[in-house]
Amino acid sequence: MEITHLTVPQWKTQSGLLHGFMGRRGGKSDGVYAGLNVSYRVGDDPKVVSQNLCDMKQAVGIHDGKVVTMRQVHGDKIIEIKDKQLKEAGEADGMITGEAGIHLGVLTADCVPLLFIAPKQRLAAALHAGWRGTLAGIAEKAVELFKQRYDVTADELAVALGPSIGVCCYEVKDDVAGPLMKKWGKLTTPSIAVKDGKSFVNLRRLNRDILRTAGVPGKQLHEIGPCTRCAPEDFYSYRHQGGETGRQISIVGWLTA
Numbered sequence: 001m002e003i004t005h006l007t008v009p010q011w012k013t014q015s016g017l018l019h020g021f022m023g024r025r026g027g028k029s030d031g032v033y034a035g036l037n038v039s040y041r042v043g044d045d046p047k048v049v050s051q052n053l054c055d056m057k058q059a060v061g062i063h064d065g066k067v068v069t070m071r072q073v074h075g076d077k078i079i080e081i082k083d084k085q086l087k088e089a090g091e092a093d094g095m096i097t098g099e100a101g102i103h104l105g106v107l108t109a110d111c112v113p114l115l116f117i118a119p120k121q122r123l124a125a126a127l128h129a130g131w132r133g134t135l136a137g138i139a140e141k142a143v144e145l146f147k148q149r150y151d152v153t154a155d156e157l158a159v160a161l162g163p164s165i166g167v168c169c170y171e172v173k174d175d176v177a178g179p180l181m182k183k184w185g186k187l188t189t190p191s192i193a194v195k196d197g198k199s200f201v202n203l204r205r206l207n208r209d210i211l212r213t214a215g216v217p218g219k220q221l222h223e224i225g226p227c228t229r230c231a232p233e234d235f236y237s238y239r240h241q242g243g244e245t246g247r248q249i250s251i252v253g254w255l256t257a
């Protein structure tokens, strides 16, 4: 099966940008991990995971560059990456780089992968936002970091929010909906639905609205791909497989400075 990935149509004109949201199709893992699992931390055979990473890099056109990943912990820490030899950035849920040739990779299975670009300055960032990261405001923190460290304003950013669990499937209890509503207030009106006394969260919409409020223009915010739980053939979904499953990768980086 062929490895496929989704890209942002509006980013096609960005020369030197490499980005994509990979799914699970085309990899060599099997069983509950069947497909292109790229996580060494979910119990899959590490040899097969390495092969998957290699195949994935070839498929997207990274021939000798590195893909940097991080030990994701559902927090809001964002690390700056400068070392081209680095393979893993340590404990964090976001990475930002201004170095050409560094490709940032974020692993998900229902959580929201966010890819940021600042085209003029050739910067990129990748974030992982589940409900905890969303509650902590990791997307807003990334916008602040671009400003503080690189003097990039919010209106110079474009952000793609990738395949993640939709409002159709993401039922939560009050321990999740309550804190999100308390923290984000009116912003949650379009992203938390209540049906028959049950709450459903649209995490991608909420992150999009957080970014708009932080100053990123709506026309530069792109939601890419389906609900992961509704498309289990194409994407790993933690909820669909009851927790034991693989992780897909989303990548962003500039090939040239």
Ligand SMILES: [Zn+2]
Binding pocket: 165, 166, 167, 168, 169, 170, 227, 228, 229, 230
């Ligand atoms: Zn769904």
